[in-house]
Amino acid sequence: EVQLVESGGGLVQPGGSLRLSCAASGFTFSSYEMNWVRQAPGKGLEWVSYISISGTTIYYADSVKGRFTISRDNAKNSVYLQMKSLRAEDTAVYYCARDYSGYDSFEYWGQGTLVTVSS
Amino acid sequence: DIQMTQSPSSLSASVGDRVTITCRASQSVSSYLNWYQQKPGKAPKLLIYDASSLQSGVPSRFSGSGSGTDFTLTISSLQPEDFATYYCQQSYSTPWTFGQGTKVEIK
Numbered sequence: 001e002v003q004l005v006e007s008g009g010g011l012v013q014p015g016g017s018l019r020l021s022c023a024a025s026g027f028t029f030s031s032y033e034m035n036w037v038r039q040a041p042g043k044g045l046e047w048v049s050y051i052s053i054s055g056t057t058i059y060y061a062d063s064v065k066g067r068f069t070i071s072r073d074n075a076k077n078s079v080y081l082q083m084k085s086l087r088a089e090d091t092a093v094y095y096c097a098r099d100y101s102g103y104d105s106f107e108y109w110g111q112g113t114l115v116t117v118s119s
Numbered sequence: 120d121i122q123m124t125q126s127p128s129s130l131s132a133s134v135g136d137r138v139t140i141t142c143r144a145s146q147s148v149s150s151y152l153n154w155y156q157q158k159p160g161k162a163p164k165l166l167i168y169d170a171s172s173l174q175s176g177v178p179s180r181f182s183g184s185g186s187g188t189d190f191t192l193t194i195s196s197l198q199p200e201d202f203a204t205y206y207c208q209q210s211y212s213t214p215w216t217f218g219q220g221t222k223v224e225i226k
Contacts, residue, residue, distance in 0.1 A: 045155075045163065045206055047215040059213045062120075095162055103169050104210035105153035109162035 002026040002108045004096050009113030012086055016117070020081040022096030022110055030074040033099035035106060036081050038092035038115075046092075050099070051079060064090075086117045121145050121209050125218035131226040138194040140221045142207035147187045151211035154183055154192045157220075158203045166205075167192065197223070 008020040022034070036048040049070040050059040058070055069082040079096055093114050097106035122145035132138050142152065154167040165174045167183035170190060180195040194201055202225055207218040 044220045045157075045208070045217040047208075047217070050213070050215075061214045100165070100168055103153070104151070104215060105165055105168040105208065106155070106163070107165050107168075107174070109164070112162055 002098065004098065004108060004110035006094065006096055006110045006113040009094065009115045011116045011118065013119050014087060014117055016086050017082070017084045018086065018115060020083065020094055020096075020113060020115070022079045022081075024077045024079070024096075024098070027098075029077040033101065034072060034079040035097045035099055036070060036079075037095045037097050037106060037109075038090075039095070039112075040089070040092045043092075048094070049081065083115070086115075088117050091115060091117045120214055121148060121212060121216055123207055123209055123216050123218040125205075125207055125221050127221060128219065129222040129224060131224045132197050133226045134197055134199055136197045136226075138197050138201075138223060140192045140205055140207075140223075142185075142190040142192070142218050144188045144190075144209055144211075148209040148211035150186050151209055152183070152185065152190045153208045153210060154181075155206045155208065156201075156203045157206065163206065194223075 003025045005023045035050045051070045067085045072079045093112040095112045096110045098108040100107035124143045126141045150170040152170045155163040157163040171183045182193045184191050204220045204222045206220050
């Protein structure tokens with residue numbers, strides 16, 4: 001069974017940093033591209049970042065470019081999102097999602113981790 | 120960026136009704152269009168990919184159609200478990216973008 005488990009969310013002050021982790025199991029992690037998608041409270045979905053299988057191709061939404069860094073460790077079956085210079089508008093549930101290869105849809109999702117940016 | 124616009128933003132329907140949700144892209148996305156269902160407090164679930172391909176395990180009452188800029192998600196006979204919010208998403212070019220969502224409520 002495919003499982004994605006996010007962790008690392010919490011309350012952080014504006015300007016602060018946080019590192020999210022997503023632990024994958026139930027599939028060959030090193031064969032799949034991964035993404036982070038977020039959802040502000042009561043709002044819709046926003047794609048945040050993508051990382052290729054090898055980690056050599058990375059994309060970001062403009063809203064996080066220069067502040068967030070996606071990475072992966074295929075030996076640990078994990079993908080990460082390092083978030084810096086956090087703003088109130090970054091407050092959201094952050095989901096990691098497995099890419100559906102060839103279609104770039106989000107086939108499997110974790111349960112999400114809440115990041116709250118507030119003083 | 121490609122803008123995705125769904126209509127309606129919400130609808131009320133009864134069990135057994137045929138429900139249609141529309142998604143329009145600001146430019147052609149070919150068939151790179153996906154549909155998701157999200158229930159309160161839960162992660163989204165992929166229903167349809169590549170505009171009309173049914174994801175494994177998704178009931179056949181769900182179907183998708185369209186290409187280019189205009190797409191439709193149809194639920195042929197609404198069931199109690201289908202009351203949720205539905206999102207379209209284009210995967211034609213980054214940044215991948217979602218529609219604003221359509222909330223399907225009980226009439």
